[in-house]
Amino acid sequence: MKNRLFVVNKPIGISSNFYLRKIKRKYKQKKAGFSGTLDPFASGCLIVAFDQYTKLFNYLNKTPKKYEATIWLGVHSDSLDNENITILQQNPKKLNIDDIQKVINEHIGSIEYLPPKYSAKKINGQRAYNLARDGIDIQMKKSVMYIYSIELINYNHPFITFRTTVSEGAYIRSLAQLILEKLNTKGTLSALRRLNEGDFIFDNEKALDPINFLNIPTNRYTGEENWIELGKKIDINYLENKNDGEYLLVFDKFFSIIKIENKIVTYSLNKIQRDIDVQ
Secondary structure: OOOOEEEEEEOOOOOHHHHHHHHHHHHOOOOEEEEOOOOOOEEEEEEEEEHHHHHHHHHEOOOOEEEEEEEEEOEEEOOOOOOOEEEEOOOOOOOOHHHHHHHHHOOOEEEEEOOOOOOOOEEOOEEHHHHHHOOOOOOOOOEEEEEEEEEEEEEEOOEEEEEEEEOOOOOHHHHHHHHHHHOOOOEEEEEEEEEEEOOEOOOOOOOOOHHHOEOOOEOOEOOOHHHHHOOOOOOHHHEOOOOOEEEEEEOOOEEEEEEEEOOEEEEEEEEEEOOOOOO
């Protein structure tokens, strides 16, 4: 089986790392990686790569990302999800659906927010969630995320479900807290599902051709193919586009990523094998 780049459907209740270990055993692979960690309480689209394809994550077109999320009113959680609940109100205040719709619609464009303390953000070289779990008081720095779209799906008290399309690095837990602040109420996320990352969607772990997902332009090389295959120095005169930047060189059995800077050509990644029968 030639699955070396594909999307898995991470279930609720396990970490992305734990699920990757299951995928490695399933396909009998030793080298594997994933892009875009999903919290244990979250589910959905998780991009997985094996072997050489793990080197491609920084080049894949993975945005925008779409999520479906549910807010649980009257609940407080230190991690802003359903994993660390400390307060559970019996009869949280009911909201007006028109007010919910209005507030949700206001969250479009660039939004300033505080990342959750239970997050993968680094503070002095350490993951914020490790410091938070150790009881260390940490101050998160404000960040900016871009909201492309957001819509109310359902309000079935005490649950508000919405769908949103966001930029890389966005935290839906933080977005939910911004919505709750404007509604003058408390709550936390009880469910989160990632529907897609860019053009990546779950399709029964179907093998994907990375050429269709790489976020870099293609350049044309007019020299000998085996020169590239052997990783030899490239003369810029054999390249159609000689402008500075990173480019993709595609051949029948492999592809390479090169970088041009001040007329000097170097390899960013070389001789990544292609699976010709993969679409």
